[in-house]
Amino acid sequence: MQRAGLCSGLLLALMLGCSTDQFRLQSSDEEKSDKPIEVKTVGSVTSVWGVQPVRVYGVGVVHGLTSGGGQGKPGPLRQQAIRLLKEQGCKDPIEFLKQEDVAVVRVTALLPPGIQKGERIDVDVEIDSSEGVSSLRGAILLPCELSEYADRQQLTGGEKARGDLKGHTLVRAEGPLLVGLAEIGDKNREKRGRIWGGGRSLLDRNFGIILNKESKDARTAKLVADRINERFFGPFRGTMKGMAEAKSDTLVTLRIPYQYKNNWPRYLRVIRQIPLRESESRRNLYARQLGTELQDPAKSVVAALKLEALGTEAIPLLKQGLEHESPLVRFTSAEALAYLGEACCAEPLAKLIEEDPRLRAYGLTALASLDESACHIQLRRLLASDSAETRYGAFRALKTLDERDPAIPGM
The missing domain is CATH 1.25.10.10 (Leucine-rich Repeat Variant)
Known part of the structure; x- marks a missing residue:
């Protein structure tokens, strides 16, 4: 009986030993395997939204012209300028626009993706031909607002739809113009100017991480946000916070850390390479x-x-x-x-x-x-x-x- 038990014990030990060696060999083979390790990343379950810049437009008033102001003809631009001056407390905007150093201008800016509220952008200013002004030198743009516009016909359809639909106000602009930046042969060189950092964003333009159709659920959205926040975090309105926030089972919003502020395309490429689940x-x-x-x-x-x-x-x-x-x-x-x-x-x-x-x-x-x-x-x-x-x-x-x-x- 004792002999049978001893044989059984030796057999069990031998089997366990072989099994242990087998597992050890498998683990060693895995580590030495030439097969590349593939990991599931943020980019494999998502796509990026909001990478296109937004063009904003507005009408403004400049003063400080050396000559030629106050000669503008009545029209839609002047009407918008009069409303703008009234909103700013000007008692007699029509008389104000008659001054020789004053003119109505078109103002545009490009709102880049990822910009945060309060950050500055460059603003372009151009004099309209109806103003009769030959040069913007010396001009200073009074405060004005720039908005996004959409084509009415494109949005509503139909041949009778005309004009543009005004969207939200996105930028506030003002400041002195720098003139003469265009090529020397450009006949409108003196009629265009730029205000470096003259626009201030009125909103956060965060990126959107959109979950793919097959990965769309709240748990995956939270996992994506958590993995991004483990890698990227920073100051946000007086506190330290992760750069990502799961808004729904489809959308994760994404802010830009300071070091990627001037290279957001690289930031997005790095985000897409973050592993999701790995031991x-x-x-x-x-x-x-x-x-x-x-x-x-x-x-x-x-x-x-x-x-x-x-x-x-x-x-x-x-x-x-x-x-x-x-x-x-x-x-x-x-x-x-x-x-x-x-x-x-x-x-x-x-x-x-x-x-x-x-x-x-x-x-x-x-x-x-x-x-x-x-x-x-x-x-x-x-x-x-x-x-x-x-x-x-x-x-x-x-x-x-x-x-x-x-x-x-x-x-």
Whole structure:
């Protein structure tokens, strides 16, 4: 009896041992497998909405003209200008418009995607031919509002539908005009002007993440928002908050973090590469796989974006790319590190900007995303570049980081 029990025990131990070895071999084979690890990402279950800029229009009044004002003919523009002046408290708008330094103008602006309430945009101003004004030099635009318009016929249909339908007021504009920006041969060069940062957005234009039809449910929408917020968060109206918010089972709204403010297309590409559901061990394997792909110039562009989507855990792998012999691998690594807040990107980016003009715009945008002393130093150095395009790009990048940078005045 004891002998039978002993044999049974040995047999059971032998079976368990074989089973354990089998599982261990399977796990080892999985880790050593050459088959690429595929992960389900935010982009695999969603699409992006709201990436097109919105053109807004309005009628305004300028004063300060050197000559030629006060000669405008009656018409729809003048009627709108009179209403505008009345709303602003002008007692006699008709007499005001008769002054020699005053004229009615058309005002337009382009509201970019992702802009937040209170942020500034450039405004374009053009004098109407009915005003009889030859130049806008010296003009200052009085406060006016710009709205979105839609074609009435396109919306309602029918041949009798004419004119435009006015939408919401989206921008408030004012300020002094800069004239003469068009080409020298343009006959209307003096009749057009621009106000740098003269418009202020009246709303948040957040992006929309739309869930695909097969993935449409509240749980998935919340999962998408949670994964994005684990990766991206920042200050929002006095508090720290994630960049995404699930509004329904179909829509997740998305704000832009500071570092991507001037490169929102990259932000959206990174968002789409964020993994949805992965265990820690599988995520580590995925990161190592991306680190290997980063070292291949043919795969480095996409690999760097995917590593950037993983966040700070990818920094060591990206730093390895800075030592690669390929300029493209070094650049994609440095670019991703810039958006991850790593100042070590500054010197490699500046060097590659000077060496390869094809990388200039992307490199300068990356340097402008990181407010670190190393970036300021490299941008100031690029101000002395032999290339006029590089000097101008460095100037714009420095201005983006700090309008009061001592290297900017007088340039």
